Amino acid sequence: MTEVTTLSVARTLDRCTTLGPGTRAVIWVQGCPLRCRGCVAAETLPFEGGTTHSVPELADWLGGLPDIEGVTLSGGEPFSQPGALASLLDHVRARRPEFTAMAYSGFRHEALRRGGPDRIALLRRLDLLVDGPYVASEQHGLRWRGSANQRVIPLTDRYAHVTGEPDTSAGVEVSMDGDGSLSWAGVPPTPGFREGLEERLAARGFVLRAEARREA
Known part of the structure; x- marks a missing residue:
């Protein structure tokens, strides 16, 4: 795995x-190299922009958050x-071994498994994956995903039970930041x-912040 010490971040949220x-x-x-039609977080697609954070900085933030799993x-x-995110998870789990990780990807699980060593390293550190591109014509208010072609895939036993739970929308959350601006999270x-x-x-x-929501 390539040692990467920084990550380009569009937005963070401490509780969701x-x-x-x-x-x-x-x-x-x-x-994001993909351009799914109807992406609800188009502002996160360009590789330019975002804020650069060090992996140790983000690990300290995550490791210090109370009452999250x-x-x-x-x-x-x-x-x-992938290299930076895999390193981030290693840093956090050195402090909180029980800390779980879920990721969204526009790539299919099968393609990720055939990827380079950094992608495989990140995949091996995940407990749950939502895979596949967003397809607007297949949007049906499903749990944690934007369209029916996407899959919720448990990668460890930690969340093996979720595939048997109701497949209905988890909704969205609107939050207010310290400066009074609003943002929302969810599918x-x-x-x-x-x-x-x-x-x-x-x-x-009210005006929503332009930062990322979730294209799912």
């Missing part, structure tokens, strides 16, 4: 209950920065959700 099991932190990475890696495309249950939400909030005088 709509992007994976339990209460989780979320890291949205910056940059793990992290969800989203974006953007996490498997475009939109219907096409056009982001635009409709932003219009309704704007009508009431």
Whole structure:
């Protein structure tokens, strides 16, 4: 595995209950080579932009968060920065061995398994994967994923039970930051959700931050 010490990040969230099991932190990475039509987080697609964070800095942040069971890696495309993310998980688990990891990827699991050593290293450190590109015509309000072609794949026994649970939308969460700005996290249950939400909030005088939501 290549030793990578920095990560390009679009956004972080310290508590979320709509992007994976339990209460989780979320890291949205910056940059994605895919261009899924209807992506709800188009601002995370360019590799330019984002904020550079060191792996130890992010590990300290994650390791110090109370009452979360793990992290969800989203974006953007996490498997475009696999070496840094694999290293990040190693750093966190050195302090919190029970810490779980989930990731979204626009690539299929089978393709990731045929990838280079860094992608395989990240895959081996995950407990749960949501794979496949977002297809707008197949959006049906499913749990943790944006379209029916995507799969929730347990990679360890930790979350083997989730495939037997109800496959209905986990909803979205709106949060307010310290500066008073609003942002949201989750997988939109219907096409056009982001635009409709932003219009309704704007009508009431609220403006959402432009940073990443989740293209799923």
